[in-house]
Amino acid sequence: MQVHIRRIGNSQGIILPRPLLQQAGIENEIDLEVIDGAIVLRPMKADPRADxxxxxxxxxxxxxxxxxxxxxxxxxxxxxxxxxx
Structure with missing residues (x-):
């Protein structure tokens, strides 16, 4: 899926389609990191210390x-x- 990077104030961002977020289990907050040059989004754990x-x-x-x-x-x-x- 190709999306365009948009200007949001002094930052930049993308719009993620709702079905894509639902498929990934992402609701309100995400865990965001860069791994090997890729931006990785993961659903936030309810309790980060649970495991x-x-x-x-x-x-x-x-x-x-x-x-x-x-x-x-x-x-x-x-x-x-x-x-x-």
Missing amino acids: WDQLFQKAIEDGHKPEKDLFEAMSNDFDQTEWQW
Whole structure:
């Protein structure tokens, strides 16, 4: 499908036909990025962090584990003297 780039204020844009958006599952917002010189539009996930559990589990299965508690060296005087557990 060939479309023309139009001027929209100081920017440029295209008009996407509704059937094309429906076919891609795009409603109100998109995730937009450039991959290998191509502009890629994807439907926005309702919760961008929804699959983090599966991604963390896969990373652990692939051998990626934190070496230690990353917050261990970040304590301060308040943590040591004033905070009560």
